[in-house]
Amino acid sequence: MSREMTLGEALVEALSEAMEQDRRVVLIGGGLVSSGPGAQRFRAVRERHGNRIKSPPIAELGYCGIAAGAAMAGLRPLVDIGTATFSYEAIPQINNEAAIAYSNSGGQTNAPVTYFMRYGIRGGGGVQHSGSPQPWYWNTPGLQVAMPATPADAKGLLRTALLKSQDPTIFMAHERLLGERGTVPDGEHETGFGKAAVAREGGDVTIVATGVQVPRAMAAAEALAKDGISAEVVDPRTLEPLDTDTLLASVRKTGRLVVTDESHDNCGVAANLAALMADLAFDSLKAPIKRVAIPHVPIPFAVPLEDYVTPTAGRIEEAARSVLE
Amino acid sequence: MLPDMPRDQQLDLLRKMLMIRRAEEHVVRFNEEHEGLIRGHFHIYIGQEATGVGVCAALAREDYVFSTHRNHGHVIAKGGDPGKVLAEVIGRETGYCLGRGGTFHVAAPDLNILHTSAIVGGSTALASGAALAAQVLESDAVTVVFFGDGAMDEGVAYESMNIARLWNLPLIFVMENNYRRAGRVNTDHAADDLPNIPRALNLETVTVDGDDVGQVHGTLKELVRRVRAGEGPFFVEARTHPWPGNDGAHPELVAGLTDINWAWDASPVPENVRSWYAEGDCILAYARELADSEGCDRDTVVRVDEEVRREADAAAQFALTSPLPPPEAAVRYAYAGRGD
Numbered sequence: 001m002s003r004e005m006t007l008g009e010a011l012v013e014a015l016s017e018a019m020e021q022d023r024r025v026v027l028i029g030g031g032l033v034s035s036g037p038g039a040q041r042f043r044a045v046r047e048r049h050g051n052r053i054k055s056p057p058i059a060e061l062g063y064c065g066i067a068a069g070a071a072m073a074g075l076r077p078l079v080d081i082g083t084a085t086f087s088y089e090a091i092p093q094i095n096n097e098a099a100i101a102y103s104n105s106g107g108q109t110n111a112p113v114t115y116f117m118r119y120g121i122r123g124g125g126g127v128q129h130s131g132s133p134q135p136w137y138w139n140t141p142g143l144q145v146a147m148p149a150t151p152a153d154a155k156g157l158l159r160t161a162l163l164k165s166q167d168p169t170i171f172m173a174h175e176r177l178l179g180e181r182g183t184v185p186d187g188e189h190e191t192g193f194g195k196a197a198v199a200r201e202g203g204d205v206t207i208v209a210t211g212v213q214v215p216r217a218m219a220a221a222e223a224l225a226k227d228g229i230s231a232e233v234v235d236p237r238t239l240e241p242l243d244t245d246t247l248l249a250s251v252r253k254t255g256r257l258v259v260t261d262e263s264h265d266n267c268g269v270a271a272n273l274a275a276l277m278a279d280l281a282f283d284s285l286k287a288p289i290k291r292v293a294i295p296h297v298p299i300p301f302a303v304p305l306e307d308y309v310t311p312t313a314g315r316i317e318e319a320a321r322s323v324l325e
Numbered sequence: 326m327l328p329d330m331p332r333d334q335q336l337d338l339l340r341k342m343l344m345i346r347r348a349e350e351h352v353v354r355f356n357e358e359h360e361g362l363i364r365g366h367f368h369i370y371i372g373q374e375a376t377g378v379g380v381c382a383a384l385a386r387e388d389y390v391f392s393t394h395r396n397h398g399h400v401i402a403k404g405g406d407p408g409k410v411l412a413e414v415i416g417r418e419t420g421y422c423l424g425r426g427g428t429f430h431v432a433a434p435d436l437n438i439l440h441t442s443a444i445v446g447g448s449t450a451l452a453s454g455a456a457l458a459a460q461v462l463e464s465d466a467v468t469v470v471f472f473g474d475g476a477m478d479e480g481v482a483y484e485s486m487n488i489a490r491l492w493n494l495p496l497i498f499v500m501e502n503n504y505r506r507a508g509r510v511n512t513d514h515a516a517d518d519l520p521n522i523p524r525a526l527n528l529e530t531v532t533v534d535g536d537d538v539g540q541v542h543g544t545l546k547e548l549v550r551r552v553r554a555g556e557g558p559f560f561v562e563a564r565t566h567p568w569p570g571n572d573g574a575h576p577e578l579v580a581g582l583t584d585i586n587w588a589w590d591a592s593p594v595p596e597n598v599r600s601w602y603a604e605g606d607c608i609l610a611y612a613r614e615l616a617d618s619e620g621c622d623r624d625t626v627v628r629v630d631e632e633v634r635r636e637a638d639a640a641a642q643f644a645l646t647s648p649l650p651p652p653e654a655a656v657r658y659a660y661a662g663r664g665d
Contacts, residue, residue, distance in 0.1 A: 026461055052461060054492065062450050062484025069454020072439040073389060075461060092481065093450055101440040103658040106423030108434040110661040141659045166661035193662070241662070 001186045008037030008178040010151035014158035019049045026052040029080035037179045065093030071113035084119035085131035098168040099142030114161040114169045120262050122175035130299040132263035137170040138239045144169040145239040149214035151182040156191025174212035194241030202232035205256040205320050213260040219313035252284045256323040260292035290319040328539040342374040342608050345398040347637030348407045353578050367428045369576050370398030372568030375607035377402035379541025383549050389437045389455040389468040391448035396431050396441050403436045411644035419647040446479030453485045456496035467552045474502045477519050489558040496558040503567045523560035535563030536607035566605035569598045585630040588612040
């Protein structure tokens with residue numbers, strides 16, 4: 001059995017279950033979860049587990065470090081940072097403390113903390129509320145990066161992060177996906193890290209897409225299908241750990257690859273996925289790999305400017321056609 | 326003043342202080358006597374032993390300690406094995422962190438020194454987190470975070486003190502004021518008196534003579550009791566005398582190895598640094614105080630030093646003869662979840 005809910009509600013359901021099951025799970029922050037699509041469900045969590053919900057002052061550096069230290073000492077904190085760009089204030093504690101503790105202690109201290117953030121071009125956010133730092137975090141050894149595209153994966157990945165993971169996790173939900181609805185399996189639904197999903201099967205071209213790019217890639221695949229082009233959409237779900245095998249199998253099958261992520265192109269997620277596939281599957285490729293990402297410019301505000309830099313379904317479709325020429 | 330405890334425990338404090346001194350002297354000797362053994366710069370704790378030992382003697386094993394780039398002394402004060410500390414300092418497989426951390430990052434998770442940040446102020450937030458964990462899990466553990474006066478330049482220290490106060494965390498901030506903020510001696514801070522910063526955040530603040538192990542210990546013992554009773558957090562300023570050998574990024578034994586007999590006659594000390602040993606050295610002052618007290622004498626104190634020197638020499642030998650980690654271990658330990 002399954003139920004329909006928004007991605008935001010699925011996140012709150014995962015948090016609620018995790019707090020119920022494990023008293024080491026605490027929430028630091030939560031203002032944005034509580035005002036988003038999961039607000040009603042969150043009120044119940046607050047009533048039941050208020051003593052494990054801490055509301056910090058506006059001090060991202062301080063409370064992200066506190067969450068890291070708490071994780072080292074036995075808690076499993078979820079930090080709701082809110083907008084992903086706010087996490088830039090906390091980079092010293094996330095990337096230079098939480099991420100390194102396990103290695104630096106020779107495998108003795110781990111920090112199972114989850115940093116939740118809402119990334120991406122939300123529409124009218126301006127440059128400081130439209131950030132996509134997934135490449136920064138994927139570039140940091142010690143951090144895991146989860147990017148759910150559906151409510152089911154949002155719940156499943158968050159449960160894994162909060163209840164099973166032994167390492168710090170950057171958990172990124174795209175602002176535009178929080179209100180999207182989908183079916184979520186009943187019960188203690190978990191999605192293991194490092195397992196990609198084939199969101200749509202196809203034989204002519206592979207589109208590897210992350211987070212908000214998954215529904216965009218699905219729309220592109222639908223449009224391509226009208227012209228008889230069969231696109232396969234693969235969603236890694238977590239960048240670290242990465243399910244290289246599933247990506248590779250698809251690329252070997254189709255021989256053509258488009259990679260898309262809503263982050264900047266230079267040293268970006270799409271760039272690294274393209275480089276990996278070029279290394280591992282060069283002999284299977286029938287055309288150069290195409291990337292669909294954000295051009296190298298701070299996100300501008302006005303509607304036509306913002307639209308111009310957004311990696312839309314149309315741009316994915318265009319890229320797919322170009323590798324099939 | 327002598328710490329309020331039985332004689333054998335007073336002598337144990339001397340033993341710990343001397344062990345830090347002797348181990349740190351070996352660190353400097355690693356650099357001075359072994360070409361290429363220490364490749365980068367390093368920081369040592371000589372001159373601040375009374376603070377680390379006085380604080381840690383007030384703690385139980387399950388209490389958390391967070392340290393800094395100047396960590397070797399804190400680890401030994403908490404009960405760390407000097408051999409494993411020295412081995413870590415020179416990147417040996419037998420070191421506390423298997424040689425992955427090095428001099429800046431010696432941590433001893435089995436002593437609840439979980440992770441050592443070398444970023445100025447970096448540990449203040451982590452320590453607040455460990456205190457939060459103790460609070461949520463309803464454990465009795467107290468957390469102490471050591472940092473220098475330089476950390477008061479950093480935003481993270483301010484944010485951590487604010488949150489610690491708001492959440493009543495079971496935590497003691499111990500600022501070791503050695504008057505060398507971020508490596509620059511005698512720079513200024515707009516606050517003038519640094520404890521004014523925690524005071525503005527309603528943190529109860531105590532200033533102690535960081536060279537007086539009895540005063541440090543007595544103060545901390547009471548604060549630890551009050552933290553366990555739910556009255557925390559607190560802020561302690563321990564005023565220390567910066568050791569002249571610490572000037573610059575590569576400390577030097579400016580007077581050679583400390584001779585315990587200088588406690589009674591400092592005339593053999595080179596004149597340019599004699600006043601520090603005669604008046605500023607917390608170990609020599611404590612040795613004098615102990616020897617002068619009833620039921621103790623100079624011979625007892627000197628004998629303790631001889632024992633400690635033998636142990637420290639053995640620790641250094643252990644470190645020097647320990648194997649380096651195998652090169653392929655470099656790529657292990659990025660993720661606990663990978664199972665390596």
